[in-house]
Amino acid sequence: MEVLPHGTRVDVFENIFLVFLGLGTLVGIVVIAYTLYNAYKYRDTEERDDAEEDLPSVGELPTGGKGGKKLFLSFGLSAIIVISLVVWTYGMLLYVEDPGLDNPNDDALEIEIEGFAFDWNYYYENGLETSSVGSGDGMVIPADTPIMIDVTATDVWHTFGISDLRVKADAKPGEHSETWFVAEEPGTYTAECFELCGPGHSDMDSPVEVMPQDEYDAWVDEQLTMTITLEDEAEERITDGFELALEHQENDEFDDDLSVTYSDDEFENGSITIGEIEQGGPYDLAITFEDDEYEEIEETVSFTGPVDETYTVEDPDADDEDDEGEDEDEDEEEPDNDTEDADDTNDDTTEDGGDDE
Template structure:
């Protein structure tokens, strides 16, 4: 059975408290009205067994009723406290109840915006995409001042404090629904603008979206902005490759390019990559760059071939020779 969402848990607690409160209220009010009517002031002679005004009751059946009412009340209250405490423990750490591993997202409140980072390194701002019917574990912090991350519809709230990390979770049930993210801590001039959106997707749609974020398009062109189609190799290596089980190193030759352009969509982990483009025959200098791959991106690199450099060198040598010849002629 699928674990309850936070909204379900708090909804159940509310319904139980409302039901018990209503039941107790009805019993108390009904019993009060009953006794008010039973012992109303009439002209009929009073029962000698009833205490008169100012006289203390002597016990008997009245004492048994009082003990019974206190006993029932104690059982109800203690049972309610234990049940509620158990439900709140589930809200705090329901890991054993999950059928699927949670989606983990790091959240940072900074610059009156919400920044999200998924497990695979994908980053987004102010839009949190999540799959339906799957728990989402979040770790919240702040990069500047104190904020509070909250999704009212999903009963989620977590403090975002610089240097501290607040962990909680939620689960959205309806695919296609949107929920508003707000800051619930007065944080500055643009506090009211610090909003975002939770976009709930089907699991397959979410997986596709997450994979599509880690794409890099690379275009190679010459000085005339014409595509370069052969004679090179491109290598991508994650700067923190040693920290992951998978080997985050990718190599492509000119044959993998189409008219000087390649779209790399097999990247498993986002982050900063070292990009190296080398010549097969040393016809151009090696290109070395750092590329952040946390969302779809595109890079264009201009290759200056050695032939152009040689032509320039020959032109420079010719100019130097002519200059020397002119100088000699002047001396003669």
């Protein structure tokens, strides 16, 4: 399916440039040639006799020229060329603004870009999140795929742009700018901020990694990987008698059911690596145990990249034993208190007897 009938943004702007360059060169050649021709034709020579020339007088319109046909032809051709050029260019620019990728069947990848001082965050439609902070991945995209971007900012006005891909969009707080681009060649590009935004403006750049489709799919699978491990308080693996349940917090908003359940049989030595989840985001995690052997675990997992979590289970009987131990300690302390009270009473009695004497 031909997703982009007029090519990429790079193709569009190169075509516009080449058309203007070609027409400009052609018009320049014609004008210069015609000027040189007339300069040669009407050059001043000794054979010329001004008396025999039918020259116009001051204030008199010249005659001849075959009734103005040349003038009409030149103006007509110029008007046709200029109007055609304007209409064609305007149509190509409209295509740049809206390439017609709103159809869900089109093979376009949507990414939300958030600018802040002085880095970029990227939010993918499948729930993944990447960033240019530190040694982050930056933007990772497949080659030969239309990329629809929605750009905004959280603090001040920035401008997101990739010079080599002819794409640029304003990033304003509270506003969204939408545009698109296609990277045909795999490689590493650089996204920059093109709006002076503060002392770190010159360092506000981000890597843009363009991968072949198969490598990009492998990267996505690697990002959407969750490893869960269960241990007891002695750091021994829990291998049986439990069940793991995961459900996306926005499950109702998706067409597919984003809830999965895994039994202890699917764990290997108390650990499981989940790779079949295709939608990231916040998940509710629940681990229940048979016969209430351990306390149930309930957590929220932010599945926006690779997750590797180890959960330490607690024995509910251990808490009861601790409570009983505390009660026994309190009981042992009570006789001491009674003894102290008795000593205090004896002291008071002795003092009273001394006073009576």
